[in-house]
Amino acid sequence: MFYKTLDQFLSQGAHALSRGPIALIFAEDAVELDTTLRHHRHCGFGTVVLFGARDLPLPDDLTDKVHHVTHDMRADNALPRAVNGVIRKSPGQWIFYCYNAEYLFFPFSESRTVGEMLAYHTEERRDAMLTYVVDLYAGDLRQCPNAVSLDDAWLDRSGYYALARPDPKNHNHPKERQLNFFGGLRWRYEEHVPESRRKIDRIALFRAKPGLKLREDHTFSDEEYNTYACPWHNNLTAAIASFRTAKALKSNPGSTFEIKNFRWHNSTPFEWHSRQLLDLGLMEPGQWF
Structure with missing residues (x-):
């Protein structure tokens, strides 16, 4: 095909x-x-x-x-x-x-399918789902110079934060139920990452409809799609475990020679399991149990 x-x-x-x-x-x-x-x-x-x-x-x-x-x-x-x-x-x-080199994880993904999760999300009258792009990186860059290793993958267990998303059309007041999320390698090595690419939030799961358009910054033309939850309670979120930033930092001539090791005191081995991401607060099940 x-x-x-x-x-x-x-x-x-x-x-x-x-x-x-x-x-x-x-x-x-x-x-x-x-x-x-x-x-x-x-x-x-x-x-x-x-x-x-x-x-x-x-x-x-x-x-x-x-x-x-x-x-x-x-x-x-x-x-x-x-x-x-x-x-x-x-x-x-x-x-x-x-x-x-990016991998979707969602609550209970080891025992439930993405279709089951989206069926529940649809019942909650949600047409989009916030996902956090969680940076992965190889533990030993001498053995893995491109920073990619499934057998020795690490992630940051802390250092994540959110800021209000200003609305230029409303005197830069915060947008309702929208936040910009930061953390991981894009935060630790922000001097090598353009400001427009430092966010780690992405609306990576959504339901198509006529007139809907994805913008360059991973947000949509329908502002409700860009919200992290509905007005009445928290909703499901998911995570994308991604080697993309680490790979880019080690392939970029401006940063590769300045980075000898991505690991720091807040690094922890990635267990390739949704439970670890839930425990670290990098996604949440909402009302889905």
């Missing part, structure tokens, strides 16, 4: 989007591409679509299970353009998006 262009996929492969939930994987390179695809198939997504270079190495056992769309990830607005194209073709479907 290979498509030469995004337009070809949206015109000829739209039938694939009828089976949800839909996972959109954006590959900036081939690092941990196979594990990313397998992880999200295991989560229970009905359709998995891979966007990236034509020559990405796709394992034989996934060739018939993943829709591969040639997409230039270096182009301006590459991700929003693809996501918004899928939104137009799949109204009513729940959609998730992430990059390669």
Whole structure:
């Protein structure tokens, strides 16, 4: 299931989007591409679509299970353009998006599917879910110079905080039920990260509807989609365990030589289990038990 262009996929492969939930994987390179695809198939997504270079190495056992769309990830607005194209073709479907070497975790994800979680979230009259991008990094950069290691993955157990999100259209007063979240490597190495990319919040799970558009800053044109909870109680949140920032910091000439080790006194091994993320407060079950 290979498509030469995004337009070809949206015109000829739209039938694939009828089976949800839909996972959109954006590959900036081939690092941990196979594990990313397998992880999200295991989560229970009905359709998995891979966007990236034509020559990405796709394992034989996934060739018939993943829709591969040639997409230039270096182009301006590459991700929003693809996501918004899928939104137009799949109204009513729940959609998730992430990059390669990123892994979705949600409360009780070891024993429940993403479809079960989204069914409950829908019953709570929510059309989007806040996810925190939790930075992972290899424990030994001498052994893993690209900072990626599934067997020796670490994360920060503290150092996360939130600030009010100002509304430029309302004299910069705080937006209702919206916050900007910070922490992880983007906070510790903020001098190497552009200010517009320091947030760790992402509305990565949402339900498509006509007219909805994803913006460059990972927020949506419908402001209710950008809220962390409904007005009457807390809602489910999820986390994306991500090597993307660590990988970028070690591949960027301006930062790679200044970073000898990502570990610090607040580092802890990542256990690859939703319980650890719940205990650290990096996601919450809301009213779902």
